[in-house]
Structure formats: structure tokens, C-alpha cells
Amino acid sequence: MNLWSKDEAIASLLNGGVGVLPTDTLYGIVARAADKQAVQRMYALKSREHKPGTVIAANVSQLVDLGIDKAHLRRVEKWWPGSLSVETPLGAELNYLHQGTGRQGFRVVDNAWVRGILEKTGPLVTSSANLAGKPPAQTIEDAYHSFGSSIDFYVDGGNLAGRKPSTIARLTDKGIEIIRQGAVIIPAYALVNLTNSQSTCPFCLSNKLLGTPILYESQALFVTMPLHSPIEGAFIIVPRLHTTQLTDLSDYWWKDMKAAITELPVKPASFNVTINYGQPAGQTLEHLHFWIVPREDGKPSSGKGLATLVKIIDNSYSGPISSIQ
Numbered sequence: 001m002n003l004w005s006k007d008e009a010i011a012s013l014l015n016g017g018v019g020v021l022p023t024d025t026l027y028g029i030v031a032r033a034a035d036k037q038a039v040q041r042m043y044a045l046k047s048r049e050h051k052p053g054t055v056i057a058a059n060v061s062q063l064v065d066l067g068i069d070k071a072h073l074r075r076v077e078k079w080w081p082g083s084l085s086v087e088t089p090l091g092a093e094l095n096y097l098h099q100g101t102g103r104q105g106f107r108v109v110d111n112a113w114v115r116g117i118l119e120k121t122g123p124l125v126t127s128s129a130n131l132a133g134k135p136p137a138q139t140i141e142d143a144y145h146s147f148g149s150s151i152d153f154y155v156d157g158g159n160l161a162g163r164k165p166s167t168i169a170r171l172t173d174k175g176i177e178i179i180r181q182g183a184v185i186i187p188a189y190a191l192v193n194l195t196n197s198q199s200t201c202p203f204c205l206s207n208k209l210l211g212t213p214i215l216y217e218s219q220a221l222f223v224t225m226p227l228h229s230p231i232e233g234a235f236i237i238v239p240r241l242h243t244t245q246l247t248d249l250s251d252y253w254w255k256d257m258k259a260a261i262t263e264l265p266v267k268p269a270s271f272n273v274t275i276n277y278g279q280p281a282g283q284t285l286e287h288l289h290f291w292i293v294p295r296e297d298g299k300p301s302s303g304k305g306l307a308t309l310v311k312i313i314d315n316s317y318s319g320p321i322s323s324i325q
């Protein structure tokens with residue numbers, strides 16, 4: 001492996017190069033964010049289509065120059081410089097950067113060595129220096145095992161095993177949501193910015209309206225019992241994000257969902273996992289949630305899935321629709 005100096009890496013980047021260097025958090029594979037071809041090459045090397053990297057910059061004005069909405073940046077710049085990445089919505093003109101996802105993470109770095117590079121190159125897109133599905137590189141040798149001679153440079157920064165990944169937050173129309181607590185700890189109260197529908201929502205914890213105990217919680221969700229449950233022993237899994245849309249739930253969220261399903265405090269042996277999605281499906285709240293409905297032997301409904309029960313009700317009923325409870 002041929003190691004490069006900082007200045008050589010800067011020259012390569014300005015020339016459309018793609019390489020690995022120590023960022024303010026972990027080793028990252030980087031390319032100049034304004035260089036469409038270099039960014040496309042970087043994503044191809046990572047085999048990470050549709051999962052955009054994070055854009056790091058020396059200051060906010062570099063991000064404005066790149067075409068990021070000033071209004072979005074104004075809401076988060078008080079946290080920078082620091083290891084806090086903030087995902088903001090991004091338009092189609094920067095499709096090559098956000099890979100068609102409409103969102104991209106940004107941060108202004110605190111690390112003087114990395115800023116020295118960014119001041120010369122402009123913002124860089126960075127993604128962890130490993131192939132998709134592999135653990136992040138802790139040493140430059142780890143990174144070399146992933147990319148070999150397919151990239152243009154490697155800058156050594158020693159063993160970074162003790163470093164934490166960046167904290168990730170997401171800017172939404174409704175406020176700021178923490179997706180991953182990492183190097184920077186953001187207190188939840190600092191992010192609260194309730195809209196009208198959140199201030200009356202039983203599942204938005206900041207308004208303290210939840211009347212049932214929290215049985216399990218993680219960064220992205222919590223588990224509680226429904227207030228008026230038609231079935232004894234039912235649980236609901238509630239995203240912390242106030243939304244009606246499944247597509248608003250991040251990859252990090254689904255990871256927490258997997259853990260919640262595994263670690264449920266009292267898990268029935270048999271159950272249905274169900275979501276009432278949309279008003280005709282029975283949803284009356286603006287905050288989606290998943291039901292865990294316990295099922296057991298010896299009941300009239302035993303052996304039938306929920307879809308079958310819906311069909312039985314619909315087929316056997318001939319009275320007015322409004323009288324079904």
C-alpha cells in the first residue's frame with residue numbers, strides 16, 4: 001500500500017480523485033461533493049446505491065455554496081462544528097449526492113486536521129471505509145482490504161478503534177428527531193418543537209399525555225399498552241417520530257423494531273403483529289403504531305388470521321355499516 005501525505009490527498013481530490021482518510025470520526029472513503037463524477041465513482045466503489053453518505057464541510061457557507069437550503073442549515077448550525085450529522089431534505093438537482101432518496105446528512109467538522117483539508121477542497125462526501133455490509137475500517141490496512149488499488153489514495157491516521165461514530169439527527173417539517181446518539185449527546189428537550197397535532201397526540205411523550213406505562217424503550221421507539229384494548233395482553237410499539245407515513249421510518253428505526261420484537265417484556269407464545277394503516281384500516285390517530293395482539297387456543301377466533309376474521313365479519317354482515325363497532 002502506498003500511503004499519501006495530506007497535500008497529495010488534497011491535490012488528488014481537486015483532480016476528481018477518490019480515496020480514504022481519517023475523518024473527525026472514523027476512516028472514510030471520500031470524494032469532492034461538488035464533483036458529480038467523483039461522487040458517482042465513490043458510490044460505485046462502495047456498492048452502496050441508494051444509501052447516501054454524509055457531506056462534511058469546514059463551515060456552513062461551504063454548504064450554502066453547494067446548494068443546501070439556508071433555512072435548513074440555520075436550524076442546526078448552533079450544534080456545529082461537532083460530530084453531529086443532520087439529515088435534511090434535498091431537491092432533485094442534487095440527486096447524484098443523495099442517490100434519489102431526497103435526504104442527505106451534513107456536518108461541519110471540529111477536527112482541525114480535517115478542516116485543513118476541507119478548506120482547500122470544499123465539502124467532501126464521506127462514507128465509512130468498508131464495503132457494504134462489512135464493519136467500518138479501524139486502521140488504514142482494514143480500508144485497504146476493502147478497496148485495494150481501485151481508489152487513488154490512502155492517508156494514514158493510526159488506529160481509530162476508540163472513536164465514536166457521529167450522532168445522527170434528522171430535520172423534519174415537525175422538528176428534529178435523533179436517529180442515532182453517537183459522539184455528541186443531544187438532550188431530547190433541546191429538540192422539542194411541538195406542532196399542534198403533536199401537542200394533543202397521546203404518543204408524543206414530550207406533552208406528557210401518555211396515560212399508560214412504558215414497558216420497553218430505545219432511541220427510536222417505545223412499547224406501551226393501549227389505553228382501551230379490546231384484547232387483554234395487547235402491546236403497542238410506537239415510533240418516537242410523530243407521523244402517519246411508514247416511509248418516514250428510517251433504517252435505524254427498523255433496526256430498533258427488530259430488537260423490540262425480540263426483547264418484548266412479556267411476549268405471548270402466539271400473536272399477530274398488525275398496523276392499522278389509514279382510516280379505512282381503523283386508524284384514528286396521526287401517529288402510527290404497531291399492535292402485538294396475543295392469540296391463544298380454545299377461543300372462537302383461534303386458528304384464524306386477522307385477515308380471515310375481517311373477511312368473516314364483512315361476509316356475514318348485512319345491516320348498516322355505521323352500526324359495526
Ligand SMILES: [Zn+2]
Pocket residue numbers: 197198201202203204241242243286287
Ligand atoms: Zn405523536
